[in-house]
Amino acid sequence: SVEIGESVRGEDVYIIQSGCGEINDNLMELLIMINACKIASSSRVTAVIPCFPYARQDKKDKSRAPISAKLVANMLSVAGADHIITMDLHASQIQGFFDIPVDNLYAEPAVLQWIKENILEWRNCIIVSPDAGGAKRVTSIADRLNVEFALIHKERKKANEVDRMVLVGDVKDRIAILVDDMADTCGTICHAADKLVSAGATKVYAILTHGIFSGPAISRINNAAFEAVVVTNTIPQDEKMKHCPKIQVIDISMILAEAIRRTHNGESVSYLFSHVPL
Numbered sequence: 001s002v003e004i005g006e007s008v009r010g011e012d013v014y015i016i017q018s019g020c021g022e023i024n025d026n027l028m029e030l031l032i033m034i035n036a037c038k039i040a041s042s043s044r045v046t047a048v049i050p051c052f053p054y055a056r057q058d059k060k061d062k063s064r065a066p067i068s069a070k071l072v073a074n075m076l077s078v079a080g081a082d083h084i085i086t087m088d089l090h091a092s093q094i095q096g097f098f099d100i101p102v103d104n105l106y107a108e109p110a111v112l113q114w115i116k117e118n119i120l121e122w123r124n125c126i127i128v129s130p131d132a133g134g135a136k137r138v139t140s141i142a143d144r145l146n147v148e149f150a151l152i153h154k155e156r157k158k159a160n161e162v163d164r165m166v167l168v169g170d171v172k173d174r175i176a177i178l179v180d181d182m183a184d185t186c187g188t189i190c191h192a193a194d195k196l197v198s199a200g201a202t203k204v205y206a207i208l209t210h211g212i213f214s215g216p217a218i219s220r221i222n223n224a225a226f227e228a229v230v231v232t233n234t235i236p237q238d239e240k241m242k243h244c245p246k247i248q249v250i251d252i253s254m255i256l257a258e259a260i261r262r263t264h265n266g267e268s269v270s271y272l273f274s275h276v277p278l
Helices: 023-039 068-079 092-097 108-118 132-145 187-198 217-223 238-243 253-264
Strands: 012-016 044-049 083-087 102-105 125-129 148-158 161-168 175-183 203-211 226-232 247-250
Touching: 012 023, 012 253, 023 044, 023 068, 044 253, 068 092, 083 253, 092 102, 102 253, 108 132, 108 203, 108 226, 108 247, 125 132, 132 148, 132 175, 148 187, 161 187, 175 187, 187 203, 187 217, 238 247
Parallel strands: 012 044, 044 083, 083 102, 125 148, 125 175, 175 203, 203 226, 226 247
Antiparallel strands: 148 161
């Protein structure tokens, strides 16, 4: 049951709900709230979804598989959302599942800022992608820091389990920074960290936008060779941080706040793709 506590008639409404925790309950609540605001005559309803639910199921990777991300997009549209603000979508093409505007914000500016502020010898680092899919993300960060990048090619036998890894690039005597958009069971990044250490990297950091950390993730991180695992707070991390001292958090609330302010005032949001709001 959802009841909006005050009048929203003619208002520009922003509903914030991340796709984490009890995902299905949260998604359902979001849909009901959007609908409640819509039929209470609000002028526009924007769903702010820092971590988009079901974003990994964005194609039919085997026969009879659903495309759940498209289903979620349809549900949001049907519920009455006029606009979506999200962060680091697993695949940018998900924006095309919607017929309404989608602002896909990037954590990249905040990540660059964190690297420069927290890694003293960042000029001697190498940015590494734990899979070929993240190559674009990694090259972009490497270009802006003016450092080199490397890739790890992985082969999966089945979902969530990695079989074999091949490192492409030279990480010897450098600080390796693994960058990815999400870590779930952390099998991939922990494998990757071992691979980098055995290839001669001096230190290994991991920087991830969405830290889902399900199942054995926390114990894997504690046992892995990371200096730090840095995630944003698109998903709340307070509980996880208690059990894992290696986890550090970049606060991205400012980026979302500025995106909401700019959207409300009809200003351009593209400034946020390359800058962190002050």
